[in-house]
Amino acid sequence: DAKTTQPPSMDCAEGRAANLPCNHSTISGNEYVYWYRQIHSQGPQYIIHGLKNNETNEMASLIITEDRKSSTLILPHATLRDTAVYYCIPTAGGSQGNLIFGKGTKLSVKP
Amino acid sequence: EAGVVQSPRYKIIEKKQPVAFWCNPISGHNTLYWYLQNLGQGPELLIRYENEEAVDDSQLPKDRFSAERLKGVDSTLKIQPAELGDSAVYLCASSNSGTGELFFGEGSRLTVL
Numbered sequence: 001d002a003k004t005t006q007p008p009s010m011d012c013a014e015g016r017a018a019n020l021p022c023n024h025s026t027i028s029g030n031e032y033v034y035w036y037r038q039i040h041s042q043g044p045q046y047i048i049h050g051l052k053n054n055e056t057n058e059m060a061s062l063i064i065t066e067d068r069k070s071s072t073l074i075l076p077h078a079t080l081r082d083t084a085v086y087y088c089i090p091t092a093g094g095s096q097g098n099l100i101f102g103k104g105t106k107l108s109v110k111p
Numbered sequence: 112e113a114g115v116v117q118s119p120r121y122k123i124i125e126k127k128q129p130v131a132f133w134c135n136p137i138s139g140h141n142t143l144y145w146y147l148q149n150l151g152q153g154p155e156l157l158i159r160y161e162n163e164e165a166v167d168d169s170q171l172p173k174d175r176f177s178a179e180r181l182k183g184v185d186s187t188l189k190i191q192p193a194e195l196g197d198s199a200v201y202l203c204a205s206s207n208s209g210t211g212e213l214f215f216g217e218g219s220r221l222t223v224l
Contacts, residue, residue, distance in 0.1 A: 043215030
């Protein structure tokens with residue numbers, strides 16, 4: 001399983017874009033990059049995933065570098081409810097690989 | 112659609128006592144996971160089931176932990192006897208096979224005194 005490096009914490013002003021980086025330089029060719037978040041006292045929640053193309057859904061955008069060694073999760077207009085720990089997880093998924101959580105990035109959205 | 116349901120939400124026991132946690136996954140999800148989460152850490156996988164078969168239990172401390180998933184639906188995680196270091200949140204998750212999109216329950220918080 002690929003190792004990841006994420007900043008331990010970040011702050012973001014409410015209404016501004018939050019850009020959360022992740023380094024996964026040892027990612028394998030068959031591994032997707034998954035992002036989850038965990039709001040205090042809740043279970044983790046799936047956000048988005050991608051293989052090599054950029055992805056967007058109703059929650060966020062995912063930008064993956066061409067060499068796939070790093071990615072950035074973008075919350076376009078952060079709200080107070082986006083305050084959470086964000087995890088970047090490379091995995092082949094399903095029966096091919098388990099989700100291995102690191103310590104993630106604690107994002108604090110401030111008014 | 113109901114999400115992953117776990118119970119109890121909170122449990123306080125004395126050391127050496129047994130404890131059990133129950134999980135009802137999302138209907139139709141044949142993959143079920145139990146994770147352990149210590150304070151300030153990310154979740155750690157304990158066991159993964161594909162239907163009723165435990166396909167990865169390498170991180171489950173088998174001297175005191177056991178799990179079962181009868182009929183490939185609900186699952187129970189048991190600790191006997193509990194130790195002080197078992198105080199943590201126990202998370203259950205489910206998914207469709209072949210995806211990394213897991214749906215987590217709210218977790219069961221265990222405090223061992």
